Amino acid sequence: MLSGDRRALARVISLIEDRDESLRTIIDAIYPKTGNAFVLGITGPPGSGKSTVTDKLVAEIRKRSGKRVAVIAVDPSSPFSGGAILGDRIRMQSHSGDADVYIRSLGTRGKHGGLSQSSKEVVMALDAAGFDWIVVETAGVGQTELDILRLAHAVCVVLVPESGDGIQVMKAGLMEIADLFVVNKSDRPEADKLVRELTTLIGMNEKRSAHDEWKIPVLKTQALFSQGIDELFAQLQEYRAYAQEHGVLAKRRLAFIEDEIAGIILDEVSRSIRRNLSNTTGRKIVSAVYNLLETPHQASEKFYHSKSDQKTLK
């Protein structure tokens, strides 16, 4: 995989998705090769055209920089909302002749949970495999999607006038995660109104967080006609340079590492709790709660301090 074999890469990603037992060995082996990629998150409500933006941006990155690009399309609710992402994959075949573009979808595969942890590890694998840009496109703006975007060095939020007004953007928590806004399908009426609303809200936010010198741009695109994509790429390059220089990349990489470490520990603790819940002591405690003799909080304290738990948790 490290020498650029695409099939090996695909296999590693499948092992990550399946939470295979060999995972730890693999991650330990590839981790020292990471730390070079720029990870861009692209999100937005359904119908905003974020997939088209991604598609055109990939073409622009290839044309302007010649760098290798990987795209992972993450959809926590596939296969039901899978229509769009399936469509993407077909459309994305415009890059299929390009050995320096790698595209992969990540869904829940019927087993739920763990998508956020898997996404981080897939990003590590792509980073180790030498991709300079890793674009993480999420299917929507739900809780799981926003959790996943914590792994990005930059987040681009794609909106259309129809998807809502500035207040909704703020309520959805998108103000807090956006480093760039794109108003797509900008030929539609109301596009300028949304741009103005966003600009005002950004201005208000900036007063609150004066330490950050990056001025969040609000760009207009018509991605379907490749309009505005050159400016988007230019702004991303500028952001990347800014983030490198001002320690933002370092800060986000540290946050990524903390999330990954916490994720590994929580996975392990979670398994340990499940084991302890089903042993003799555990079943007694659960049964006391079932019979309303104890509350869940009281039980959790017993658990946390119970002998078997101490042994397992060290």
Next chain:
Amino acid sequence: MLSGDRRALARVISLIEDRDESLRTIIDAIYPKTGNAFVLGITGPPGSGKSTVTDKLVAEIRKRSGKRVAVIAVDPSSPFSGGAILGDRIRMQSHSGDADVYIRSLGTRGKHGGLSQSSKEVVMALDAAGFDWIVVETAGVGQTELDILRLAHAVCVVLVPESGDGIQVMKAGLMEIADLFVVNKSDRPEADKLVRELTTLIGMNEKRSAHDEWKIPVLKTQALFSQGIDELFAQLQEYRAYAQEHGVLAKRRLAFIEDEIAGIILDEVSRSIRRNLSNTTGRKIVSAVYNLLETPHQASEKFYHSKSDQKTLK
């Protein structure tokens, strides 16, 4: 709240949503009053009409049984997908004159994470407040939604022919959680085809899990015209009696309690990890990972065994 004051109930739910510090005291006080309600989850892909099914079912429960009903509409991606749920709330005002129906939406309020834990606690509050039926309607079939539905005693999956075929239903993990299927808008072409596909898939599943004697029904409804809702209510009553008799309710209540205890512990461990990551030892470990001297797994082991961690985790 326990004496039926709706305003007190609304305040308690807000405290739960805000993860207020008084939470533990409140849950400890109300928990002994729980264990009487029947918790029904209703889910389905967007556009399946599950809100209409919920609305009509509430009316049917009220008419047939006279029991008190609470509805919580959970949407992990509000406010963007909030259109539908807002619509519901307006439509649900058909029950607004009825003091024995309580309706509440739960969204992410801009802060992400914790919706699954909050939902469990809101269900406890409604149970303690004396609602006999608690209907939990989710906005879609994403990872978060399916996690949330683990709290239900029964799950009703609402589909329409347009939302996909049987194979997609299986892939989305809905076969594993459904206790009843509803094919809504059943006047549309292809409805019977979906009913046949689901029935076949259920038959195949039953062979695998022969211990379960409940035969999952596939019902046809046209909820907008209240058609098929009487049959749905009848099947739910039958399921409730079956589940009571065969220990299914007991099993699900035990699973709920285990989830709640695990959730409380994981919340606490998570906070403890975050504290430890930012103390002197923690920062040293994270920095070693940042500099590629250690892998996240190696670091997580140090953490897990580090002095400060032991002290906090006990």
